[in-house]
Amino acid sequence: MNIAILGGGHVGGALGKSWAGRGHAIHFGLRNPADPKYRQLAAGGGLHITLATVAEASKAAEIVVVATPWPAAKQALADASPLAGKIIIDCTNPLKSDLSGLEVGHTTSAAEQIAGWAQGGQVVKTFNHTGAGNMANPGRYPLRPVMFVCGDDAHAKKTVLDLVQDIGFDAIDAGPLTMARELEPLAMLWISLALKQKLGPNIAFALMRAKA
Numbered sequence: 001m002n003i004a005i006l007g008g009g010h011v012g013g014a015l016g017k018s019w020a021g022r023g024h025a026i027h028f029g030l031r032n033p034a035d036p037k038y039r040q041l042a043a044g045g046g047l048h049i050t051l052a053t054v055a056e057a058s059k060a061a062e063i064v065v066v067a068t069p070w071p072a073a074k075q076a077l078a079d080a081s082p083l084a085g086k087i088i089i090d091c092t093n094p095l096k097s098d099l100s101g102l103e104v105g106h107t108t109s110a111a112e113q114i115a116g117w118a119q120g121g122q123v124v125k126t127f128n129h130t131g132a133g134n135m136a137n138p139g140r141y142p143l144r145p146v147m148f149v150c151g152d153d154a155h156a157k158k159t160v161l162d163l164v165q166d167i168g169f170d171a172i173d174a175g176p177l178t179m180a181r182e183l184e185p186l187a188m189l190w191i192s193l194a195l196k197q198k199l200g201p202n203i204a205f206a207l208m209r210a211k212a
């Protein structure tokens with residue numbers, strides 16, 4: 001698939017490498033694609049990875065991944081328009097700047113706000129509740145790390161579940177987009193365990209099933 005990734009940081013870089021390694025075409029949408037700091041995103045011989053502006057990357061793709069800090073998401077989506085007919089994967093967490101909690105929650109979510117800005121794009125929330133290191137390499141655990149996926153459009157969600165599965169996660173349909181109200185606090189739990197409780201970034205949630 002043609003996948004635009006808005007943001008070339010920890011999350012964008014990890015997802016781009018993982019999907020490119022599985023044969024997808026990755027179009028990084030960057031504020032300044034000529035910045036030398038982004039050259040390493042395209043390293044890796046034989047992989048289809050391009051560095052472009054946000055508008056160019058979005059135009060080339062049927063999937064648009066929002067991997068920017070939360071305060072930048074609205075502008076990134078405006079720059080990526082038109083988005084009608086595209087699938088928007090929201091990886092953001094609306095973190096307070098001191099990581100003490102979320103800026104929105106309970107009665108709405110970042111994902112629902114993004115759906116309001118995506119102008120005809122179908123928003124699916126996922127990849128927000130584990131560390132970027134796990135997105136680069138989920139295969140290093142004894143169980144497959146779980147990745148919950150929520151969204152309102154059945155076709156968009158199925159497409160994203162397949163993309164999540166593709167890079168090695170146990171992809172689970174968590175329901176409609178309003179379930180992002182639960183997935184965004186789940187990210188706070190992961191962050192708190194990794195940083196405040198000092199378990200470090202090499203941890204992941206898994207879903208166990210009882211033996212039949």
Ligand SMILES: NC(=O)c1ccc[n+]([C@@H]2O[C@H](COP(=O)([O-])OP(=O)(O)OC[C@H]3O[C@@H](n4cnc5c(N)ncnc54)[C@H](OP(=O)(O)O)[C@@H]3O)[C@@H](O)[C@H]2O)c1
Pocket residue numbers: 006007008009010011012029030031032054066067068069070072073075076091092093094095127128129130131132133
């Ligand atoms: N880090 C994690 O482990 C993790 C895990 C799950 C979810 N998340 C969430 O994922 C999102 C990205 O996190 P991250 O750690 O990857 O952040 P990061 O390393 O700081 O990277 C953010 C990227 O967004 C770009 N950016 C900023 N404003 C932009 C705009 N208007 N248009 C296009 N690109 C823009 C930045 O590029 P410039 O060079 O232009 O500034 C940078 O490449 C956040 O919402 C975070 O909460 C993070």
